[in-house]
Amino acid sequence: MTAMGTWLAVGFAAVAFFSTLAGGFAALRWPGRVQALAALAGGVVLGAAFFDLLPDAIGRAAEINLSAQIPVGASLIGFLGFYTLERFLHHHHEEGEAPDRAGLIGASGFVVHSVFDGLAIGLGFRIDSTLGFLVAAAVIGHDFSDGLNTVSYMVTHRQPAGRSRSLLLADALAPILGALFASLVPVPDTVFPIAIGFFSGLFIYAASSTLLPRARELAPVTGLPLTIGGAAAMFLITRLA
Numbered sequence: 054m055t056a057m058g059t060w061l062a063v064g065f066a067a068v069a070f071f072s073t074l075a076g077g078f079a080a081l082r083w084p085g086r087v088q089a090l091a092a093l094a095g096g097v098v099l100g101a102a103f104f105d106l107l108p109d110a111i112g113r114a115a116e117i118n119l120s121a122q123i124p125v126g127a128s129l130i131g132f133l134g135f136y137t138l139e140r141f142l143h144h145h146h147e148e149g150e151a152p153d154r155a156g157l158i159g160a161s162g163f164v165v166h167s168v169f170d171g172l173a174i175g176l177g178f179r180i181d182s183t184l185g186f187l188v189a190a191a192v193i194g195h196d197f198s199d200g201l202n203t204v205s206y207m208v209t210h211r212q213p214a215g216r217s218r219s220l221l222l223a224d225a226l227a228p229i230l231g232a233l234f235a236s237l238v239p240v241p242d243t244v245f246p247i248a249i250g251f252f253s254g255l256f257i258y259a260a261s262s263t264l265l266p267r268a269r270e271l272a273p274v275t276g277l278p279l280t281i282g283g284a285a286a287m288f289l290i291t292r293l294a
């Protein structure tokens with residue numbers, strides 16, 4: 054990978070850093086504003102996954118004579134993998150475990166997710182800068198929600214504010230580490246279609262499990278145009294890019 058690609062990947066991951074922080078602070082300051090952003094981001098992230106990542110993964114699989122079932126299956130594995138992670142990390146609360154520990158374990162799940170966001174950016178830029186930009190847009194577009202989730206999760210579990218801020222910082226730094234790792238570690242060609250398929254599943258999961266449920270708090274006439282418009286905008290961008 055070129056040095057330029059590494060810089061772009063890490064640069065965009067750094068923008069994701071601020072997006073995560075902004076989401077965390079917004080959760081504390083203006084809890085009412087975030088639904089509209091979530092509605093828009095839900096469409097953008099789904100658009101990136103379905104109009105760009107999945108077709109790209111299938112195209113790359115075909116080039117090396119892999120069946121389309123492999124990248125599409127990897128997408129489902131990504132989706133179910135993050136669903137499983139969330140079920141395991143976030144079920145403690147209901148089972149009466151000490152709120153303290155449940156908050157920390159749950160919030161660390163968001164950090165794991167954010168490392169994968171960074172890996173996706175790094176891998177995207179290894180393939181080409183167009184894919185890198187689109188992945189970065191999908192990550193930056195929803196990372197405010199990652200920050201927001203981390204903070205609201207910590208707050209609901211009655212964690213001290215200082216610890217919420219540390220976890221938010223870890224969540225914001227995670228994409229940078231992921232992007233650096235994916236930029237610097239050698240990746241064989243067969244990994245790309247599988248990894249891109251997997252990341253599309255991660256994005257579809259993030260959109261359907263956190264962004265769109267939050268957007269449901271808006272009236273349909275406000276929320277739906279934002280979501281559908283976000284997906285349509287990603288379609289146009291993939292056509293023009």
Ligand SMILES: [Zn+2]
Pocket residue numbers: 166167170192195196199259
């Ligand atoms: Zn994320």
